[in-house]
Amino acid sequence: MAVILDLLDTSIKLLYEDKAIHSNGFVFNTENEFIFGETAEKNYRTQPREVNNKFWWQLATESLQLSFGPARHTADLVHQHLLSLSQDASESNQIALAVSGSMSKEQLSLLLGIIEQCPFTTLGIIHRSALLAANVSTHTSILHLELQLHQAMIVELERRDDSFSVTGSSVIPGMGWLQLKERYASVIAANFINQTRFDPRKQAHTDQLLYDQMPRIIDELFEHDEASCEIQGHVARLCSADVQHITDELVVRVRGIHQDLDQRPVLLETPTSTLPGINKIPKIISSDTLRPSLIDSIKLDPNSLRLIKAVPTSPAPMKRTSKPIDEKITKKNRPTHWMDKNFTAYPLGDGIISDNIRLICIEEDWFAAPADQLTCNSNPVSKQALVPGDRLQFNDEAVLLIHLRSDG
Numbered sequence: 386m387a388v389i390l391d392l393l394d395t396s397i398k399l400l401y402e403d404k405a406i407h408s409n410g411f412v413f414n415t416e417n418e419f420i421f422g423e424t425a426e427k428n429y430r431t432q433p434r435e436v437n438n439k440f441w442w443q444l445a446t447e448s449l450q451l452s453f454g455p456a457r458h459t460a461d462l463v464h465q466h467l468l469s470l471s472q473d474a475s476e477s478n479q480i481a482l483a484v485s486g487s488m489s490k491e492q493l494s495l496l497l498g499i500i501e502q503c504p505f506t507t508l509g510i511i512h513r514s515a516l517l518a519a520n521v522s523t524h525t526s527i528l529h530l531e532l533q534l535h536q537a538m539i540v541e542l543e544r545r546d547d548s549f550s551v552t553g554s555s556v557i558p559g560m561g562w563l564q565l566k567e568r569y570a571s572v573i574a575a576n577f578i579n580q581t582r583f584d585p586r587k588q589a590h591t592d593q594l595l596y597d598q599m600p601r602i603i604d605e606l607f608e609h610d611e612a613s614c615e616i617q618g619h620v621a622r623l624c625s626a627d628v629q630h631i632t633d634e635l636v637v638r639v640r641g642i643h644q645d646l647d648q649r650p651v652l653l654e655t656p657t658s659t660l661p662g663i664n665k666i667p668k669i670i671s672s673d674t675l676r677p678s679l680i681d682s683i684k685l686d687p688n689s690l691r692l693i694k695a696v697p698t699s700p701a702p703m704k705r706t707s708k709p710i711d712e713k714i715t716k717k718n719r720p721t722h723w724m725d726k727n728f729t730a731y732p733l734g735d736g737i738i739s740d741n742i743r744l745i746c747i748e749e750d751w752f753a754a755p756a757d758q759l760t761c762n763s764n765p766v767s768k769q770a771l772v773p774g775d776r777l778q779f780n781d782e783a784v785l786l787i788h789l790r791s792d793g
Contacts, residue, residue: 388474389509389516391483392535393497394441395656397466399474402677406473408514410441410534412462414454419465430593434760437462438563442535444492445758460495479506481680483513484692485531486554497690505708509685514540518549518652519679520672526552527670528643529652536562539639552693555642560635562656563736566599568631568791573602573614578619583619591616606661625661632662720751720773720786730787741779746769751786753777 389400391701394410413425413493414435429436437453440462448458456462471478482500484493493510500507508698512531521527527549529540537557544550573595574586593614605612606625613622640646650668657663658671682697722730723738738742743754750770759766759779764776773788 387644387677388478388480389483389675389677389680390470390480390505390657391513391675392488392512393442393483393485393531394438397441397470399470399480399676400675406470408466408470409596410466411436411438412440414456417454419454419456419462419469420465421469425599427593430596430733431589432473434453438534440466442533444488444495446495459749460499464502465494467500467505471504474504478504481508481677481683481685482510483516483675484510485533485535485538486514486540486551487514487536487556489681490677493692501603506687507690508680508687509683510690510692511683511694511696512540512551512694513552513675514542514554514652515549515694516675516679517654517672518542519698520674521652522675523668523670524649525650527650527652528639528646530639530657531654532560532562532657534563537561537635537638538747539642543645545695548695548697557635557638560638564629565635565660566596566603569599569603569628572628573623576623576627577614577616577619581619583616585616593616600656600749603656603661607659616635629662630661632665635660636663636666658779718773718788719749720771721788722774723777724786724787724788725784730789738777738784739779739782741782742777743755769783 389398391398391400396407396409408422409426410688411422411425411429413428413432414437425436425710429438434451441458443459444463446458446460449456453462456465482496488496497507505750507516512529518527518529524544526541526543529542531538537559537560539555540551541553543552570586574584577583577585595614598614602614603614606623606628611622611624613620636646639753643649647667650670650671652672653663653665654671654673658669663669679696683693683694720733722732724730733744735752736746738744741756742759743756745754746753752768752770753761753766755766756779759777761767762776763778769788773786775786777784777786
């Protein structure tokens with residue numbers, strides 16, 4: 386079973402059938418050692434110069450504008466991030482890449498080169514929106530709203546027979562997960578000042594404490610009308626109406642691209658699906674799982690890697706390893722007779738048809754004995770078993786192999 390490497394920078398994931406390894410797109414440089422994921426994000430506000438969260442978004446080999454430990458460019462950071470993931474991975478190293486449509490061809494090419502230097506073997510590259518859509522039961526075309534760290538993306542998916550195909554996409558700049566959390570933090574900080582005269586953003590330490598609580602507060606405001614935030618003994622309360630304008634702005638930006646937004650199902654995943662007020666979109670479909678079992682339904686060619694934009698909506702049927710005892714096994718249809726040019730049939734018998742055309746029986750299969758100028762269906766005789774309909778010819782002498790069924 387293949388493993389999916391989901392490369393959405395809000396949470397890079399290695400997905401197995403029974404487990405998942407998560408690590409978001411943050412890296413913390415401490416004494417020239419790189420630490421990735423949640424630990425790195427917890428230093429985002431206190432040590433901003435030592436934290437990078439753009440290396441997946443800006444994957445390239447151009448030199449970094451600001452020095453960042455031993456890394457020369459963002460490709461070095463991506464390489465180190467993948468190595469850190471591989472340390473927690475299982476023995477299976479065959480992966481299918483699930484990538485966002487915002488990655489350029491140059492970035493995909495660079496990524497494949499980086500993975501070659503990691504303990505992974507790439508089986509294929511799949512558009513993650515199509516892979517995510519394959520989990521839903523709708524039979525109509527849909528939109529997928531993907532929230533990356535630094536931008537949002539709206540992807541058009543068309544339902545064709547039993548698959549979803551990507552037909553287009555548009556980037557929404559300035560509406561990424563980090564920008565949205567910044568807007569939420571500003572609202573909460575304003576409530577702190579109005580209610581307690583305490584400004585949590587005045588110091589880096591308390592600003593980090595505020596930032597760390599953002600996911601919980603956003604979830605609470607999605608589920609309930611009110612939420613609270615406590616920092617160093619100060620408590621601020623806010624209601625969902627205080628932050629409604631943040632989600633409204635995102636929806637307005639999407640509707641500016643797709644005026645028919647209210648008529649089309651919209652596929653959302655976490656954290657987009659838990660933004661307060663997002664349920665004002667009339668037709669929402671939620672899905673958070675990229676199923677590794679779907680990989681078996683996709684034709685992957687490791688020798689010719691390309692971005693696959695169409696994914697079947699159901700996994701490939703399991704291969705049956707054994708037949709039930711009472712299942713009737715169909716007998717193989719083998720030649721029983723040969724027929725001459727006058728349409729007269731003769732039993733194969735010992736396989737000697739003429740001096741030039743001779744057959745050999747091996748485990749009930751018939752094979753043509755090699756002879757100069759002997760052909761099967763106008764091609765040189767091969768080592769394949771003969772079947773009814775095969776035409777053997779030696780110069781002007783020709784016979785047709787047939788199967789006569791016995792009703793006895």
